Amino acid sequence: xxxxxxxxxxxxxxxxxxxxxxxxxxxxxxxxxxxxxxxxxxxxxxxxxxxxxxxxxxxxxxxxxxxxxxxxxxxxxxxxxxxxxxxxxxxxxxxxxxxxxxxxxxxxxxxxxxxxxxxxxxxxxxxxxxxxxxxxxxxxxxxxxxxxxxxxxxxxxxxxxxxxxxxxxxxxxxxxxxxxxxxxxxxxxxxxxxxxxxxxxxxxxxxxxxxxxxxxxxxxxxxxxxxxxxxxxxxxxxxxxxxxxxxxxxxxxxxxxxxxxxxxxxxxxxxxxxxxxxxxxxxxxxxxxxxxxxxxxxxxxxxxxxxxxxxxxxxxxxxxxxxxxxxxxxxxxxxxxxxxxxxxxxxxxxxxxxxxxxxxxxxxxxxxxxxxxxxxxxxxxxxxxxxxxxxxxxxxxxxxxxxxxxxxxxxxxxxxxxxxxxxxxxxxxxxxxxxxxxxxxxxxxxxxxxxxxxxxxxxxxxxxxxxxxxx
Numbered sequence: 253x254x255x256x257x258x259x260x261x262x263x264x265x266x267x268x269x270x271x272x273x274x275x276x277x278x279x280x281x282x283x284x285x286x287x288x289x290x291x292x293x294x295x296x297x298x299x300x301x302x303x304x305x306x307x308x309x310x311x312x313x314x315x316x317x318x319x320x321x322x323x324x325x326x327x328x329x330x331x332x333x334x335x336x337x338x339x340x341x342x343x344x345x346x347x348x349x350x351x352x353x354x355x356x357x358x359x360x361x362x363x364x365x366x367x368x369x370x371x372x373x374x375x376x377x378x379x380x381x382x383x384x385x386x387x388x389x390x391x392x393x394x395x396x397x398x399x400x401x402x403x404x405x406x407x408x409x410x411x412x413x414x415x416x417x418x419x420x421x422x423x424x425x426x427x428x429x430x431x432x433x434x435x436x437x438x439x440x441x442x443x444x445x446x447x448x449x450x451x452x453x454x455x456x457x458x459x460x461x462x463x464x465x466x467x468x469x470x471x472x473x474x475x476x477x478x479x480x481x482x483x484x485x486x487x488x489x490x491x492x493x494x495x496x497x498x499x500x501x502x503x504x505x506x507x508x509x510x511x512x513x514x515x516x517x518x519x520x521x522x523x524x525x526x527x528x529x530x531x532x533x534x535x536x537x538x539x540x541x542x543x544x545x546x547x548x549x550x551x552x553x554x555x556x557x558x559x560x561x562x563x564x565x566x567x568x569x570x571x572x573x574x575x576x577x578x579x580x581x582x583x584x585x586x587x588x589x590x591x592x593x594x595x596x597x598x599x600x601x602x603x604x605x606x607x608x609x610x611x612x613x614x615x616x617x618x619x620x621x622x623x624x625x626x627x628x629x630x631x632x633x634x635x636x637x638x639x640x641x642x643x644x645x646x647x648x649x650x651x652x653x654x655x656x657x658x659x660x661x662x663x664x665x666x667x668x669x670x671x672x673x674x675x676x677x678x679x680x681x682x683x684x685x686x687x688x689x690x691x692x693x694x695x696x697x698x699x700x701x702x703x704x705x706x707x708x709x710x711x712x713x714x715x716x717x718x719x720x721x722x723x
Contacts, residue, residue, distance in 0.1 A: 448703035495700035515696035533617025540681035562669040578667035579660035608650025624658035
């Protein structure tokens, strides 16, 4: 037997130590050694219930869990899931960061539909905003570099849209709980100053007025106020003098809006003509006689039935939220001639999803008007119009329940009831307003005389300076 075993070992050694078989033998030997080492270091668990998870509060437990006697605790006490904290932040107070608003600057060619789509906002929210905008018409037209702000909720839905009109005013449409939007206005108080300017005609009136800083709007206004008394092309001569009072607004030193003409005097061929702005928005001469035409009460040739009256405090019949009606609806058949109610300039001709085709006209002074749901517009933006001129035909465009004309009258940008508000229909200052008017005239005349004296002193000083240089 021993002989046979020795013979087997001899043959095995010859086989194992020759050629590639030697490497296989070595690999097998290493595997056996590593297996014995592993079994020596890690002993198998006979009963997992005999072990507990070491406490996190025991800083000395740095080794593997030790074996303890079986516990007599209940199954609930031995629920290992209750002992292990799977979320390390579960006891940390969670703070939800507010979603920042999106600031968007209008670019050339932008439309509301494109802006909403690019921001991932639904068309339903856009239509809801436009519906609220129907009575205000402040979202359009879009002008390059205008600033819009969009506020969203955590689901990415629009909650507030704000448009900055200028440094003094911004408007917002805020979503309420019923899904619609309500209009809000944010006004910053403006500081006003008055400045008197005196100059002489050099060349022509337009160039002379531009030289002292008058805007094209105010130069045109001077023409309109005095056109019945002064021919600016034929009557004016070199060295004819003029004085004006300009009212300017600012916020923290930054100019706001356009300068407003409040008083003027011009001397032509030795004759002085004056014009002073009254609180009703019209210009009068020194004696209180009107220099501008009065306004028409009705925008049509005849008085049609008012199908929906002016109501600044109207509530939406379904949502209960403010939904003002900023004009009057006249039950005009489609195609009825629409009249301008004063002299002015067309400032907007546009189409709105809900207001339909509409026109906006700025009149002399603080007045303006809007005409909505038109079937045809007969004027263009920038066109000068006269009181009583046919500007459009009434219709049924936009969202309506039937043909009618929606007519609005605004005073200093605020809608008023055009059927009842006090508008200039007389040709002179009323007796109860005369004291106020006379006080303003006296104040403005004093300012213009002071400006004239300052110019004379400056001219005398320049002459003296020139003489001293020659000496």
